[in-house]
Structure formats: structure tokens, C-alpha cells
Amino acid sequence: MPNVGNDLHPYLRHQMMPTVWCPGCGHGNIARAIATSLERLELDLGHVVVLGGIGCSGRTPFYFNTNAMHTTHGRVLAFATGLKLANPSLTVIVAMGDGDALAIGAGHFIHAARRNIDLTVVLYNNSIYGMTGGQQAPTTPRSFRSTTSPFGGIEPAFDAVDLALAAGATYVARTTTFDFAEMPEYISGGIRHPGFAMIEILSQCPTYFGRLNQLGDAPEMIEYQRNHTVMAGDESQIGRDDLLGNLPVGIFRQEIRPEYTHQYAELSQAQGGDYRA
Ligand SMILES: Cc1ncc(C[n+]2csc(CCOP(=O)(O)OP(=O)(O)O)c2C)c(N)n1
Numbered sequence: 001m002p003n004v005g006n007d008l009h010p011y012l013r014h015q016m017m018p019t020v021w022c023p024g025c026g027h028g029n030i031a032r033a034i035a036t037s038l039e040r041l042e043l044d045l046g047h048v049v050v051l052g053g054i055g056c057s058g059r060t061p062f063y064f065n066t067n068a069m070h071t072t073h074g075r076v077l078a079f080a081t082g083l084k085l086a087n088p089s090l091t092v093i094v095a096m097g098d099g100d101a102l103a104i105g106a107g108h109f110i111h112a113a114r115r116n117i118d119l120t121v122v123l124y125n126n127s128i129y130g131m132t133g134g135q136q137a138p139t140t141p142r143s144f145r146s147t148t149s150p151f152g153g154i155e156p157a158f159d160a161v162d163l164a165l166a167a168g169a170t171y172v173a174r175t176t177t178f179d180f181a182e183m184p185e186y187i188s189g190g191i192r193h194p195g196f197a198m199i200e201i202l203s204q205c206p207t208y209f210g211r212l213n214q215l216g217d218a219p220e221m222i223e224y225q226r227n228h229t230v231m232a233g234d235e236s237q238i239g240r241d242d243l244l245g246n247l248p249v250g251i252f253r254q255e256i257r258p259e260y261t262h263q264y265a266e267l268s269q270a271q272g273g274d275y276r277a
């Protein structure tokens with residue numbers, strides 16, 4: 001059973017409450033899972049940095065009692081990479097919207113994965129641009145509506161897991177806000193993992209995606225996610241053309257490969273430098 005009643009107050013920045021998130025927004029569920037992960041891992045909050053870009057998901061760092069950085073849309077991984085290189089002892093957690101990670105920031109996303117730098121990306125995938133008014137995102141499934149595709153989109157949706165795997169991420173997982181136990185389990189796994197970790201969480205935006213597609217309110221949307229995902233491994237059920245149509249969930253990769261700051265330290269020391277990771 002997931003730990004639903006534990007005291008997460010020490011991990012939250014109360015003076016920033018209430019959050020900007022709409023009632024029922026899945027971003028709150030994900031933030032709770034990040035706080036649960038920090039609690040489980042018993043991390044020293046002084047050595048944790050939570051970063052975000054712009055977007056509803058980008059507000060995440062405001063609410064954590066850790067070091068925090070609110071950066072620009074699509075560029076959060078550039079800030080996170082610099083931070084980690086400057087101080088490799090930090091635990092760096094990056095909250096990214098699907099637009100942030102897979103549209104404007106897609107270049108940073110694939111190259112951070114390729115380098116295998118020790119960052120944990122939590123990708124909040126609500127299938128739409130939330131903060132700017134519900135425009136179509138690269139993750140909006142074909143035929144689903146947004147404010148810029150009022151008759152249903154004609155583009156196929158991007159699969160963040162496929163992209164992360166192809167780019168070389170060494171920890172890749174996906175779950176949904178329905179999966180209350182898996183969220184902190186996968187996020188903790190990503191934080192512990194010594195390399196680039198990407199945990200995609202399918203999240204509900206009742207205000208835009210739910211309303212425009214008549215998916216109901218938050219509970220119905222969460223139910224929808226449960227009914228349209230399958231555990232990875234049961235490939236026969238997976239329709240890859242529709243991001244919310246039987247999308248596989250689970251841990252897709254967990255492998256050890258040389259990490260970027262460690263390689264940089266080896267190189268530095270071999271050249272007589274004193275960089276340490
Ligand atoms: C350089 C730049 N381009 C565009 C914007 C406008 N903008 C802000 S948030 C956003 C989309 C947010 O969508 P997503 O990243 O999926 O996050 P969500 O709000 O859904 O959590 C856009 C286009 C911006 N702030 N900066």
C-alpha cells in the first residue's frame with residue numbers, strides 16, 4: 001500500500017501555498033510524489049535542487065523546501081547541467097512539462113540524455129500546453145482537441161520514452177497519476193540512479209485537456225489513464241499511434257554507463273586539474 005498519510009510538511013515551502021495549480025490538476029499529485037521520494041531517500045535538503053522551466057509544471061520548485069531554480073521555457077536542462085557540473089555533489093531534480101521537454105527544449109533533452117549526466121527529469125505529461133491556454137503540444141494524441149486544434153489534431157504524438165531511450169538515457173520509466181505507489185518508487189529510483197534519469201508521468205489537466213475532450217473531471221481523467229495504459233512487456237496490447245491509447249508503463253531501462261561529471265573529473269585529473277565528482 002502506498003504511504004498516503006505521511007507527514008511531508010518538512011519538504012514543502014509553506015509560505016508559497018496555495019499553489020497556482022487548478023483544483024484536480026495532476027501536477028499536485030506529481031509534486032507530492034517528489035516530496036515522498038525526498039522523504040524516502042532521507043536526503044539532506046540543503047544538497048537538493050529542484051528546477052523548473054516555464055509552464056504550470058515549471059512552478060514546481062516554488063513549493064519545495066530545497067534549493068530552487070525557476071528558469072526559462074525549454075532551457076531548464078542547460079541550467080541543470082551547469083549546476084551539476086559546478087557542484088557534482090548536488091542532487092538535481094528537474095520538473096519539465098511535455099512542451100518544455102519535447103518541443104522548445106527537445107534539443108537540450110536529447111543531449112542531456114546522450115551525455116548521461118546525473119540529473120533526474122520528472123516529465124509532467126498532460127498532453128497539452130497548460131499555462132498558455134491549452135494549445136496543441138507534441139504529446140497531444142492524434143484526433144484529440146486543443147484550443148489550436150478545435151476539430152482534433154492531425155499530428156501523431158511524440159513518445160517521450162522512445163525518445164529518451166533512443167537518445168541514450170540510462171534510466172527510463174513511465175507511470176500515471178493513477179499509480180500512486182509507482183510514482184515515488186520510480187522517482188526515487190531515478191534520483192538514486194547515477195546517470196540521466198527520465199520519469200514520464202501522465203498527468204491530468206482538467207481545465208483544458210479534460211474539458212476540451214470531454215474526459216470529465218480529475219477522477220474521471222485519472223480513471224481514463226488507468227484504462228488506457230498497460231504494463232510494459234504486454235506489447236500485444238499496445239497501440240503506438242495514440243499516446244493515451246494503451247500506452248506502456250513501467251521501467252524501460254536501468255543500466256549503468258559512465259556518468260558525465262565523473263568522466264570530466266577523470267579527464268581533469270589526468271591533465272593535472274583538480275575537478276572532483
Ligand atoms: C521562449 C518562450 N516561448 C514561449 C513561451 C510561452 N509559454 C510559456 S509556458 C508554455 C507551454 C507550457 O506547456 P508545458 O511545457 O507542456 O507545461 P504545462 O503548462 O502544461 O505544465 C509556453 C509556450 C515562453 N514562456 N517562453
Ligand code: SF4
Nearest residue numbers: 021022025056130205
Ligand atoms: S491549466 Fe491544466 S496543467 Fe495548468 S494548473 Fe490548470 S489543470 Fe493544471
